[in-house]
Amino acid sequence: MREWFSKLRHVFRREDVARGLREELDAHFEIEVRERIAGGEPEQEARAKARRRFGSPALIQDRAMDAWAVGFWDILLQDLRYAARTLWRAPAFTIVALLSLAVGIGASTAIFSLMNALLWKTLPVPEPGRLALVWPHDGTGARQSFSFNHTMFRSFRERSTVFAGVSASWLIDSSNVILDSNGPNAGPVRFGLVSGDYFATLGVQPVLGRTFTMDEDRVPGGSPIAVISYGFWQRKFNAAPDIVGRTLRMNQTVYTIVGVAARDFRGDWPGHPADLWLPLRTCVKPLDQTSRL
Amino acid sequence: MPNRWLTTGGPGSSISGMSTVDVPPERLEFLQGTLDVLILRSLQLAPNHAYGISQFLEHQSEHEFVVDNGTLYPALQRLLQRQWISAQWKTSPHARRARYYRLTPLGRRQLISAESRWRRFVEAMGRILAAEA
Numbered sequence: 495m496r497e498w499f500s501k502l503r504h505v506f507r508r509e510d511v512a513r514g515l516r517e518e519l520d521a522h523f524e525i526e527v528r529e530r531i532a533g534g535e536p537e538q539e540a541r542a543k544a545r546r547r548f549g550s551p552a553l554i555q556d557r558a559m560d561a562w563a564v565g566f567w568d569i570l571l572q573d574l575r576y577a578a579r580t581l582w583r584a585p586a587f588t589i590v591a592l593l594s595l596a597v598g599i600g601a602s603t604a605i606f607s608l609m610n611a612l613l614w615k616t617l618p619v620p621e622p623g624r625l626a627l628v629w630p631h632d633g634t635g636a637r638q639s640f641s642f643n644h645t646m647f648r649s650f651r652e653r654s655t656v657f658a659g660v661s662a663s664w665l666i667d668s669s670n671v672i673l674d675s676n677g678p679n680a681g682p683v684r685f686g687l688v689s690g691d692y693f694a695t696l697g698v699q700p701v702l703g704r705t706f707t708m709d710e711d712r713v714p715g716g717s718p719i720a721v722i723s724y725g726f727w728q729r730k731f732n733a734a735p736d737i738v739g740r741t742l743r744m745n746q747t748v749y750t751i752v753g754v755a756a757r758d759f760r761g762d763w764p765g766h767p768a769d770l771w772l773p774l775r776t777c778v779k780p781l782d783q784t785s786r787l
Numbered sequence: 788m789p790n791r792w793l794t795t796g797g798p799g800s801s802i803s804g805m806s807t808v809d810v811p812p813e814r815l816e817f818l819q820g821t822l823d824v825l826i827l828r829s830l831q832l833a834p835n836h837a838y839g840i841s842q843f844l845e846h847q848s849e850h851e852f853v854v855d856n857g858t859l860y861p862a863l864q865r866l867l868q869r870q871w872i873s874a875q876w877k878t879s880p881h882a883r884r885a886r887y888y889r890l891t892p893l894g895r896r897q898l899i900s901a902e903s904r905w906r907r908f909v910e911a912m913g914r915i916l917a918a919e920a
Contacts, residue, residue: 554860
């Protein structure tokens with residue numbers, strides 16, 4: 495154990511140890527020669543005999559330094575140093591190799607990140623594995639749309655026994671929205687029209703204020719309220735603490751903000767993050783009352 | 788790791804691993820760590836340098852043990868790592884600088900326990916070798 499610590503402490507001072515050893519071997523040899531001379535041998539002979547008796551200093555040093563080796567780690571370090579030196583001496587090759595690696599790794603990472611965000615990463619909701627997207631199929635194999643009509647949705651919800659919660663959402667990319675009804679123009683937003691139980695079904699908690707409840711659905715065209723996303727709150731409202739109760743104006747209607755959604759939640763459609771959500775009922779005007787579950 | 792071989796009997800026997808001198812010794816495996824104990828013992832009386840240690844061992848054993856440098860130096864390094872000995876550069880009587888080794892208190896304790904182990908070993912060997920058939 496003690497040996498291990500000694501070795502570790504000297505890992506970066508190996509050169510010093512080697513140098514000390516060389517000096518020591520030199521000194522040792524000289525002492526031996528001197529003794530032989532003092533014993534009456536002529537210098538030439540003394541040196542020759544001493545040399546033979548002493549052994550090869552390089553080999554001795556090698557053996558002694560082996561005692562400081564930390565096993566395979568040493569060999570690995572040696573190999574790495576050798577590799578570095580070789581690469582340094584062939585710059586053209588090294589640069590080309592490095593560039594190839596960089597481009598390859600960069601491209602792979604970029605693509606993977608994209609796919610991860612769009613395809614594989616689960617929605618930032620409590621139980622993403624339990625969610626299912628449902629849409630109507632009329633059995634003729636023709637091109638399908640994701641739309642449910644509202645009455646169909648409601649009866650589906652009432653009568654479904656398989657699902658714990660059924661909610662609807664529809665995404666719209668909108669024109670400009672004005673903060674505080676009279677304030678600065680926040681630019682275009684994407685908003686979701688959702689049923690009252692949307693947030694409950696997904697299990698999304700508000701960070702401030704509240705999310706929608708089933709009540710929202712009951713009043714057709716009723717009190718215009720909105721839940722905004724965390725990002726939207728940060729960016730456009732500077733994370734103002736008094737956000738609940740403030741208003742937005744969109745298409746001549748003023749909406750009151752009742753809550754801020756959980757931090758990572760941007761809706762149920764990856765790649766199309768929503769900035770805010772409105773209850774379905776507030777936009778009863780759209781012609782065909784279609785809604786997407 | 789080279790085993791330390793120890794041969795007894797006859798001149799020119801040497802304590803060596805793979806020899807760095809071209810003297811091919813007869814080899815007989817012995818207890819590992821024997822050389823360590825011998826080195827500790829040689830330092831018990833006074834600090835000494837590598838040459839002095841090998842000379843001590845050679846003379847005390849009446850030329851039974853000739854220590855090969857290729858084995859002595861690694862052994863010294865190991866003893867240093869275990870902190871059984873410590874080293875210092877000093878000027879030798881020949882007015883030349885040399886690296887002197889000395890026993891540490893830990894090394895002293897090791898030597899004492901090694902000595903008693905060795906004595907028990909030798910006695911046991913003796914009893915077996917002397918036993919009537």
